[in-house]
Amino acid sequence: xxxxxxxxxxxxxxxxxxxxxxxxxxxxxxxxxxxxxxxxxxxxxxxxxxxxxxxxxxxxxxxxxxxxxxxxxxxxxxxxxxxxxxxxxxxxxxxxxxxxxxxxxxxxxxxxxxxxxxxxxxxxxxxxxxxxxxxxxxxxxxxxxxxxxxxxxxxxxxxxxxxxxxxxxxxxxxxxxxxxxxxxxxxxxxxxxxxxxx
Numbered sequence: 001x002x003x004x005x006x007x008x009x010x011x012x013x014x015x016x017x018x019x020x021x022x023x024x025x026x027x028x029x030x031x032x033x034x035x036x037x038x039x040x041x042x043x044x045x046x047x048x049x050x051x052x053x054x055x056x057x058x059x060x061x062x063x064x065x066x067x068x069x070x071x072x073x074x075x076x077x078x079x080x081x082x083x084x085x086x087x088x089x090x091x092x093x094x095x096x097x098x099x100x101x102x103x104x105x106x107x108x109x110x111x112x113x114x115x116x117x118x119x120x121x122x123x124x125x126x127x128x129x130x131x132x133x134x135x136x137x138x139x140x141x142x143x144x145x146x147x148x149x150x151x152x153x154x155x156x157x158x159x160x161x162x163x164x165x166x167x168x169x170x171x172x173x174x175x176x177x178x179x180x181x182x183x184x185x186x187x188x189x190x191x192x193x194x195x196x197x198x
Contacts (some may be wrong), residue, residue, distance in 0.1 A: 004090035006061035013054050025055050025124060025152050029179045032191055033150060034121065037062045040148045042119030046109070047071040048102050048133055049125030053082030057089045059122065070096045070113055072105050074125070104128060106136040117144040123162075124152040130162035138171070145198025154188040156181050168195040173197065 001011035014027040019051055033055070041064050050056060050073035060069050062153050073079040079099045094131035096113060102125060121137065123130055130151055137143050154176060166170055166171050166174040171184060181187035 001088070002151060006089040008059050009055070009085065010058050010061070013052075013159070021142065025058070027183075029181075029189065029191055030055070030058055032177050032179060033059065034103040036150055036193055037120070038138075040120050042148070043067045044115055044118045045069045045120045045122070046118045046137075047122045047124070048129075049073065049123070050082045050097065051078055052125070054123060055083035055088075055122060056082065056086060056095050057091060058086070059120060060091050060094050060190055061089075063094070068096070068113070068115065069094060069108065070098060070115070072098050072100060072102050072125070074099075074101050079115060087102060102133050104137065105143070107140050110140065110143060115142070117146055119140055119144075121147065121149045122152075123149065127153060127157055127159045130159045131165050134162065134166070139161045143196040143198075145196065147196040147198075149196065151192045151194070152189075154190050154192045158189055160194075163192055166192060171197055 002008040038057055043064060047056060050071040063069060075124045076099050079097055083097060086092055134149065139182065151159060151162060153159060168173045174192060174194040176190055176192055178190040179190065181189035
């Protein structure tokens with residue numbers, strides 16, 4: 001990878017992870033995420049689950065100039081690695097890292113980062129926290145009409161409660177995008193894209 005070149009960083013991680021699996025969204029599902037990011041062109045975006053920083057780098061390289069991107073990570077060790085990765089990609093000035101449990105962080109986002117609402121949210125942290133956290137985003141009025149929420153790992157390892165919630169609660173227009181799991185040619189997974197009705 002080349003320092004300061006986010007595309008080369010993403011490509012290098014993908015190449016490595018086809019040999020040594022890692023818990024990233026990956027290149028195949030990543031292409032679906034890219035399409036949603038380009039279509040939405042969010043000026044404010046939240047990511048739940050930084051992990052090593054792959055999806056932050058992948059996403060922010062596609063955002064409009066001046067967009068505010070906040071990524072939450074519970075594990076300080078992961079966040080430290082992500083900070084190095086983000087810096088190597090040259091995106092340290094475009095990504096705000098917040099190390100915290102999402103349940104504690106979400107109610108603070110408006111005041112701490114001067115955000116009214118998010119145009120897009122990417123959920124890819126603890127699968128059993130997906131439903132709790134989307135409800136927290138609703139109650140803290142961080143979603144507005146047209147906010148696009150994308151959630152990873154709907155099939156594997158699976159987030160059935162979340163999928164049922166966004167598909168049946170009446171607050172979202174929700175679509176499942178089937179794909180292969182990260183760095184696999186055989187295992188089925190997919191992303192759920194849910195547009196908040198406001």
